[in-house]
Amino acid sequence: MRTTRLLAAAGLAALTALLASGAALAAPTDKDDTSRSDAGTSFRTATEIEQGHRATASASTGDYLYWSFPADAGQRPTVKATVKLPESAAGRPDTRWRVDVYDGLRRRQPCMYGMQSRPADAAKVDLTCVLRPVRAWSDPWSNDPLPGTYYIRLTATGLKTADLGSPVTAEVEATSKDIGGSAAVDGTLAKPLVPGASVDTDDTADSGSRAALSTAEPEDGWASGWWTDRWLWTGAGGVLAALAGIGGYALTRGNGRPPSGA
């Protein structure tokens, strides 16, 4: 009986250690701030930014500003945008600034929550869009977010002609929360949804200076797709089941010796 108890304790200790290491591995890596001072004006020219980096751009009201960032499976990206308006452009409740997010196939992605659009009635407009968790695979018929490039489009709607062209400063930042195993689905894409993925590889040989549609890639590369904390849960479940089995066996089987005197 004592051996069993010892084994159980050792097993649990090992399990905790493994779970803790899993959590440590999932911790985000920090990197210093570098910023770009311009934004693109279309999907093709979108300025690439990395997650966790703040990008700024000086622009004019009426411009359509595009940025792109990579997001991997298991992440839930949040896009934050701040528009600083000069006095001449502030205080116009008819004008609404809005941020839209598109995936690598240029499909618009809905925001789960966050103020996606706000009227330009103050000197500073803060916008947020929290996307759905990115999944590793989805049906071709669904609009689920997949690993790959995400485009941010920031613009003003409801503009009057008199408001066009005023200088504004825009800041965007994409961050993401690690959702973990609850969003781990089966299946993987052969390649993340990065536009121009097939063109790039073909042309690497003949010319190295070609412009690419998107070179988005997370800092530590795309996830291989087989790691999920579901392994830990299932493994732990198996171990616990085994221990419970041993316990149940020990209860009914007694101490292993035939009852004396029977």
Added chain:
Amino acid sequence: MITGKRFAAGFCALFAALSMGLSPTSAVADDEPDDGGSGPAPKVELLLDASGSMRARDIDGKSRMAAAKQAFNEVLDATPESVDLGIRTLGANYRGDDRKTGCKDTEQLYPVGPLDRADAKAAVATLAPTGWTPIGPALLKAADDLKGGEGSRRIVLISDGEDTCQPLDPCEVAREISAKGIDLTIDTLGLVPNTKMRAQLSCIAEATGGTYTSIRHTDELTDRVGQLVDRAADPVVRPVAVEGAASCAAAPELKPGVYTDRTGFGEHRWYRVDVEPGQELRASVSVAADRAVTNDYGVLMRAVTKHGREIVRGSEAGDGRTDAISTGLRYPKPEQDDDEAETEPVCLQVSHSYAPASGDAAATKGKPGLPVELAVDIVDAPDDASDVAAFGLGRGWWLLGALVLTGFVGGLVWGWVARWRVAVWRTS
């Protein structure tokens, strides 16, 4: 107890194997080609209005022309080596009152080519505010100046007044240019603008996917022109012109790449992509609004087999002010085992539901239509899911509870069976 020990040892071994094999790894990244080599030179032409109104002294106490000259000098200093820069003026030479002559007055001050800063600055210094404002004809000439070459093309128009050479609408000219030349962007800057001028200049910009900025200070002008020239220097993928057909059978074949086309109101365009078994087709389309359209619109792209069966579609709708509306689709064609597996021609049908704003007479004729950008990729097909969860693994406290319960019940039963067997053995 022997049985129990064996059990425990077995699980410990299993556990060790799990913890060793299951540490997360990061995928190996594909090698990216190094950007920044000597690609085709991007071409930029600065188009400066030198009409009489540029004499007005309302930019930081200086005349508009002086502000423009100062900005040009600073921009010329900061222009990247890779950019071929040219300068064209409009209304710089003819002082008379004859409209016909005045409206032809546009001159190339510095030809588009590798930049000699001293020469260019000397040319700028000779400028004096003089004549009319023939924006439309100047845009046409500037588009000619930028002809040829593989790089991106950009016109930066700096003006302080609306076009004085009606009926040729410069906005219409801009649309024609964008319909002809591929990937030519016109950015406009209005010096101390009024509402009518804003409308005209922003219309020109929107027609070509450019931007419009109002300028009130010299530093704004310098910063903006510099920013636009830098933008031109960024390497950009240039789309290939293609003309979609009216039916699947006649559709042009597309290889992976970026394409551009124009489609009129109420028109359907068909393209064809060949997909082999085990490949995934990815297509995205965006239809830009380069003219005034009504406030509600949509886009639809369908992937259809040659027999007319719809495989998958992407659609999107929107309202309000927009530059483009876009959607995309993916079609993974499963691997096939039999020998008859062959390449499948997939037809892509693109249509949009923009409607021309009332009063846009040219648009109702359907020509030249709205610009369509199509991006096609072919990659390997994904590993399909065989279960909702990754590898069919479980997660959560309910799972643990269920497993513990099952294990416990299993243990109990095993114990009883063992007891019963011992009893049988002893009695026999």
